[in-house]
Amino acid sequence: MKTVLITGANRSIGLETAKQLSEKGLFVYLGSRNLENGEQVVKELTEKGFQNIKAVEIDVTNPDSISAAKSSIENEQGKLDILINNAGILGVIPQTTTETPVKDIQDVFDTNFFGVIRVTQAFLDLLKKSDSPRISNITSGLGSLTLHSDPNWKYYHVKNAAYGPSKSALNAYTIALAYELREMPFKVNVIDPGYTATDFNAHSGPGSVESAASFIIKHTLTDDSAPSGQYYSNDIEDETGISPW
Structure with a gap:
């Protein structure tokens, strides 16, 4: 049975991703900053028939928390x-x-960028023990510099000083990470689940968490011939789902 760790998985897209991966037969570690909250979510999922899900406390801004989870x-x-x-x-x-x-x-940046680096570096040796390790970094369309430079892009005017740039930095790190791991069976990609209705944006997005999670899983549970170092977006309207950087 394959194992997966999802950080920030006690609600919204992370939670739905955990549910769908459980249904696919994976053992899911549901990462939550607060263990009690995570265990309550797992209890509710178990009562609904979900199996092989366990809460793990992990705060991506806290190295000790990451080390304990690892x-x-x-x-x-x-x-x-x-x-x-x-x-x-x-x-x-x-x-x-x-x-x-x-x-x-x-x-x-401490959560969205440095947090990813902390967790990735901490778990890399465990991932190297897998026959087909996968790292999916969840990004945003707001991290695309190409789209942000296009006045015709539908979200062109949604600009900010922190969130978008943190995702641009994450995208850049992912490219470097994928390159460094290129001689191993890793697939390392950034995945934008699209503008989704969640607590994160006061449910203003048009997409559903079900679609977002399904898109993440599609580009995570890939075979050995799949690309690495790619940028996928659920808001890109073509069959590849590839977003410009």
């Missing part, structure tokens, strides 16, 4: 097949480039 999974499984870096924050709104305090921008 030790727990290593003791129970010995390896990790899939890492989905889903945890993210929007930050204080509005985020003007001229007035947003640097501390507010740093807080967003």
